[in-house]
Amino acid sequence: MGRYSRQFKEEAMKLVMEQSYKPAEAARKLGIPDTTYETWLKKAGWSKEGSTLLAEDSRLLQRQVRDLQTQLKRLQMENEILKKATAYFASQSL
Numbered sequence: 001m002g003r004y005s006r007q008f009k010e011e012a013m014k015l016v017m018e019q020s021y022k023p024a025e026a027a028r029k030l031g032i033p034d035t036t037y038e039t040w041l042k043k044a045g046w047s048k049e050g051s052t053l054l055a056e057d058s059r060l061l062q063r064q065v066r067d068l069q070t071q072l073k074r075l076q077m078e079n080e081i082l083k084k085a086t087a088y089f090a091s092q093s094l
Contacts (some may be wrong), residue, residue, distance in 0.1 A: 004032075009040050010060060016041060 004012075015026035027037035044060065 013040055013044055017046060
């Protein structure tokens with residue numbers, strides 16, 4: 001297994017891909033060698049030319065979708081619990 005976890009790499013790459021950091025700046029901020037960081041970016045489809053993604057990493061996108069679906073389900077469940085609690089306390093105050 002590599003020195004850095006997959007989750008760390010994904011979060012690190014977001015600095016460039018989503019937050020518009022320059023690769024050297026992000027690598028320095030994270031204490032990662034520039035060459036290592038740029039290798040991760042290239043594998044994810046990022047290109048220096050225009051600083052855009054040439055091809056999205058489908059595994060990363062699939063993981064993000066799963067994470068968002070899990071988060072959505074949790075929030076929906078919490079919302080239902082809050083609705084029931086509100087109804088219960090409203091009936092108790094009458």
